[in-house]
Amino acid sequence: MDIKSRLWIEKDGKPFIGYGRIKLLKEVDKTASISAAAKALKMSYKKAWNLLNDIETLATQPVLVKNIGGKNGGGTQVTDYGKSLIVQFETLNENCINFLENEYKKLEL
Amino acid sequence: MDIKSRLWIEKDGKPFIGYGRIKLLKEVDKTASISAAAKALKMSYKKAWNLLNDIETLATQPVLVKNIGGKNGGGTQVTDYGKSLIVQFETLNENCINFLENEYKKLEL
Numbered sequence: 001m002d003i004k005s006r007l008w009i010e011k012d013g014k015p016f017i018g019y020g021r022i023k024l025l026k027e028v029d030k031t032a033s034i035s036a037a038a039k040a041l042k043m044s045y046k047k048a049w050n051l052l053n054d055i056e057t058l059a060t061q062p063v064l065v066k067n068i069g070g071k072n073g074g075g076t077q078v079t080d081y082g083k084s085l086i087v088q089f090e091t092l093n094e095n096c097i098n099f100l101e102n103e104y105k106k107l108e109l
Numbered sequence: 110m111d112i113k114s115r116l117w118i119e120k121d122g123k124p125f126i127g128y129g130r131i132k133l134l135k136e137v138d139k140t141a142s143i144s145a146a147a148k149a150l151k152m153s154y155k156k157a158w159n160l161l162n163d164i165e166t167l168a169t170q171p172v173l174v175k176n177i178g179g180k181n182g183g184g185t186q187v188t189d190y191g192k193s194l195i196v197q198f199e200t201l202n203e204n205c206i207n208f209l210e211n212e213y214k215k216l217e218l
Contacts, residue, residue: 002120003116003118004116004117004119005114005115005116005205006114007113007114007209008114009111009112009113009218010111010112010113011218017218059218060218084217085218088217088218092112096114096205096209096212099205099208100201100205103205107197107201108193108197109120109125
């Protein structure tokens with residue numbers, strides 16, 4: 001047997017960050033490109049853009065910055081705040097899994 | 110902001126109990142009838158029966174008993190084991206919510 005959980009955080013009653021959005025944000029961080037991230041996750045560019053825009057809209061600080069020109073120009077970078085969302089969500093998820101594994105031992109199913 | 114979670118328990122890689130199944134089981138317990146429970150949850154009888162059958166198949170003990178004849182005959186009763194699944198799942202869910210509310214306070218989103 002196995003215990004599973006899916007967590008997400010809402011803001012103003014709307015989804016803010018969850019498993020799928022964090023996965024997308026990580027992929028943008030890795031590839032520095034929304035279109036490459038969308039492709040890696042087999043998602044349309046429009047879908048990825050909308051999800052990232054939903055995060056931006058609810059976030060207290062910018063999540064992405066666009067590099068304009070320069071040697072590494074044209075890419076999209078995840079801000080330190082955006083990176084902190086990734087780390088915090090993943091930590092929360094891990095802590096929850098550990099908590100549930102422990103609770104699970106007490107059950108008689 | 111608000112933190113949300115959806116928990117479920119798998120057995121042999123298949124869903125055993127989760128929010129929807131427990132809700133159905135509670136409704137059967139309340140109405141002593143699979144068809145009344147299905148109706149209350151706006152679900153087809155077939156769908157409800159299949160979900161309950163999935164639980165039975167993976168459970169270590171019977172979850173439901175059919176009353177045959179007698180004054181209160183014809184109904185479906187949730188066994189003590191079935192009731193313990195409801196209580197344990199709901200307790201697990203509450204404990205998880207409390208845990209997450211506490212973790213949530215530590216976040217900077």
